[in-house]
Amino acid sequence: MSTGNDRFRDSARAAESAMRQVFPHTPLQRNALLSDRFGADIWLKREDLSPVRSYKLRGACNAMRKQAGQELFVCASAGNHAQGVAFMCQHLSVRGVIFMPVTTPQQKIQKTRMFGGERIEIHLVGDYFDDTLAAAQDWCAQRGGYFLSPFDDLDVIEGQASVAVEIEDQLGRAPDMVVLPVGGGGMSSGVASYFGDRTRGLFVEPAGGACLRAALAAGHPVTLPHVDTFVDGAAVGRIGEKTYDLLRDTALSDVIVLSEDRICTTMIEMLNVEGIVLEPAGALSVEALSEMASQIRGKTVVCVTSGGNFDFERLPEVKERAQRYLGVKKYLILRLPQRPGALREFLEVLGPDDDIARFEYLKKSARNFGSVLLGIETRDADNFVRLFAHLDEAGFIYRDITNDETLSQFLI
Known part of the structure; x- marks a missing residue:
């Protein structure tokens, strides 16, 4: 007897077949870097290589x-x-x-x-x-x-489910796990519905657009009070009604929420090491692997890299966010005495791997002290522990504003 899930799989297969008249399938590629790192069989479903660089x-x-x-x-x-x-x-x-x-x-x-x-x-x-x-x-x-x-x-959900059809055909079977970025839920609900209980679905959202997690917690779709648009491909304030109906039984433990800055670290690594250009939403599934390292060991895992429409004018911002998340770049407000030799004393505190990326007087008219906005980059986050200790020993007054949203917004 045919079930609803069987009918959906048949429809998704028919959709995938019809697409071949318009564009070729996207590759499924085993990634040696990630497989070795996590002790798993990690594959990337390269939706960033479709004709429009997304699914x-x-x-x-x-x-x-x-x-x-x-x-x-x-x-x-x-x-x-x-x-x-x-x-x-x-x-x-x-x-x-x-x-x-x-x-x-x-x-x-x-x-x-x-x-x-x-x-x-x-x-x-x-x-x-x-x-x-x-x-x-x-x-x-x-x-x-x-x-x-x-x-x-x-019909859109059915079309997005063709991603799962190709994964199954290219892999020769359903994977143990599939990691899916979530915006409004079209692709994630379609792929999860196609695989059903044959594959564990893991769903990844940006912190500034976690509409699936909010809906699951409330028991129905809700509108987020604020959306961070940095991960523009997944920055949705309310999950769809139809997509939620298909995802409503998802366990909260299978929904992973990542900060926007953290996602940037994967974008940089994929670009520099693998030569893969991913937009923020396209990097979600790869960055999520570290959240479940113990669960994926020895498993076959497919990460859907959902898009590669990245404007390279945004690269400096992506690098900046990644450095701040990794702790290798910080911004300080330094109270610098207005006397000869004060700047030299500060420079002598810096270590061999510390680099001044920004130096800007904020109040040049001060008689005794001047406030300086400092951006400092280093190779290892632990170097800042040493730097702050030396600043304290030397009697400098300073404030770390790296994670102060209000000051960062106006000064950085």
């Missing part, structure tokens, strides 16, 4: 191909869904109206225009995705067209 093309392809005769599609997107819809508008020779947040990285806006060409128009509305979503839905209600949700649509 979002899958949902757009499946949903739009099912709307035969529809000539106008409307969507809201933080960037990746927009590119998928634009790509399919060009492929199907239909029109698209795409709403994106004003804060969307320029790289994603430009790529959307490139894929859609004259068949699309872009509206930049709102600072947060949920504001953009509301604007797109209002426009569609007033002017018509088919509104295509980036995640809360059963």
